[in-house]
Structures are given as structure tokens and as C-alpha cells.
Amino acid sequence: MNELHIQGNKIDLRYAQESDLEDYFAFLQDSEMNTLTGSQSEFTRDQIATWIRKISVVSEERADFIIFEKGTNVLLGEVVLNEIDPINRSANIRIGIQGNEHRGKGYGTEAMILMLQYGFETLKLHRIHLGVYAFNPRAIHVYEKIGFKREGIERDALYLDDTFHDMIKMAMLEDEFRRRYGAQGEDHHHQ
Numbered sequence: 354m355n356e357l358h359i360q361g362n363k364i365d366l367r368y369a370q371e372s373d374l375e376d377y378f379a380f381l382q383d384s385e386m387n388t389l390t391g392s393q394s395e396f397t398r399d400q401i402a403t404w405i406r407k408i409s410v411v412s413e414e415r416a417d418f419i420i421f422e423k424g425t426n427v428l429l430g431e432v433v434l435n436e437i438d439p440i441n442r443s444a445n446i447r448i449g450i451q452g453n454e455h456r457g458k459g460y461g462t463e464a465m466i467l468m469l470q471y472g473f474e475t476l477k478l479h480r481i482h483l484g485v486y487a488f489n490p491r492a493i494h495v496y497e498k499i500g501f502k503r504e505g506i507e508r509d510a511l512y513l514d515d516t517f518h519d520m521i522k523m524a525m526l527e528d529e530f531r532r533r534y535g536a537q538g539e540d541h542h543h544q
């Protein structure tokens with residue numbers, strides 16, 4: 354598999370390029386997505402250009418893939434393995450799909466499974482974990498459908514709209530992934 358390009362059924366994943374700047378900048382302006390991911394900072398175009406240069410090169414610590422709609426090449430979002438820990442073979446995963454018109458079409462599920470396959474099979478990770486706010490039932494549903502297990506709750510992890518919100522912690526282990534999706538992850542769409 355080419356590390357920088359992953360082909361799915363409805364989507365393709367690839368590393369960012371400088372030419373993605375405008376679309377990536379627009380993607381970061383989706384306020385519903387920013388609320389659901391807990392992103393509370395605003396970035397200038399220059400900061401984003403610097404960020405794109407950082408994530409467009411292969412790194413030991415993280416793998417940032419941009420999600421594109423197959424056929425149209427519309428930028429749908431990103432799916433990221435970060436906090437890669439080579440000793441414990443663990444990483445965090447996060448995802449964002451922009452625009453209501455693109456959510457609920459199966460893109461997020463497919464992108465997560467492709468990224469889990471990349472993490473477990475290509476990067477040889479043992480454990481992939483994530484955090485999801487308790488007010489995000491759609492994401493919780495998707496992660497549990499894929500096979501993530503709940504491990505605990507970070508109480509009052511986010512302060513938003515004058516209230517503290519819990520974060521649910523979930524993870525998947527390599528054997529759990531293989532049992533469900535096969536050693537090569539060939540059954541992408543098992544549910």
C-alpha cells in the first residue's frame with residue numbers, strides 16, 4: 354500500500370498538499386464540526402498554510418489523511434492518527450466530516466475503518482483510542498458500530514456554553530480489529 358494514498362469505495366484518503374489550502378481552510382470553518390470535536394481555536398490562513406506543510410510530510414508521531422469523495426474529489430474532511438507511541442504501539446484517532454450534506458452518507462464509517470486498517474496493519478499498532486463528547490450521539494453510534502469499546506469517562510473534560518461536558522473514552526485493540534475485519538482488513542464494510 355502506498356503510505357500516502359489509500360483508496361476506499363466511496364472515498365479516497367491522501368496526505369495534504371499545498372494546493373489543498375483553500376478547501377482545508379473552508380473545512381475548518383464548519384462550526385458544528387468544531388463544536389463536536391471540541392476545537393475552540395481560530396486559525397489564520399497563514400497558520401493553516403504552516404500546518405499543511407507540517408502534516409504533508411511523513412512523521413513518526415502522526416498520520417493526517419484528508420478525506421476526498423471518490424469521483425468528485427470534494428474535500429470531505431480528515432481522519433488523523435496522532436499521539437503515536439512506538440513503545441506501547443498505541444495512537445489516538447480523530448475524524449471530522451464537514452458539511453451537513455456530507456454527513457450520514459457512510460463516509461465517516463468508511464474513513465475510520467480504512468484508518469484503523471492503516472494503523473493496525475501498516476503502522477503495526479496494538480491499540481487505537483479516541484475521546485468523544487457525551488453530546489455527540491452520532492459519533493458514539495458510529496464508533497460502537499465499528500467495534501470500539503467504551504473504557505471510561507473523563508468527567509467535565511470540556512467547558513462549552515457555560516457547562517462542563519464529559520468525554521467518553523473508547524479504544525480498539527489489534528486482535529479485535531482482525532477478528533472483525535480480517536487480517537488484511539479486507540472486509541471494510543462489516544457492520
Ligand SMILES: CC(C)(COP(=O)(O)OP(=O)(O)OC[C@H]1O[C@@H](n2cnc3c(N)ncnc32)[C@H](O)[C@@H]1OP(=O)(O)O)[C@@H](O)C(=O)NCCC(=O)NCCS
Pocket residue numbers: 385386389390430448449450451455456457458459460461462463484485486489490491492494495498
Ligand atoms: C461523526 C462522523 C465522523 C460520522 O461520520 P458520518 O459520515 O456522518 O457517519 P456515517 O454516515 O458513516 O454513519 C452515521 C451513523 O450514525 C447514525 N446516526 C445519525 N445521527 C444519529 C444520532 N443523533 N444518534 C445516533 N445515531 C445517529 C446513522 O443512522 C448512521 O448509523 P448506521 O450506519 O448504523 O445507519 C461525522 O458525522 C462528523 O464528522 N461529524 C462532525 C464532527 C464529529 O462529530 N467528529 C467526531 C468527534 S469525536
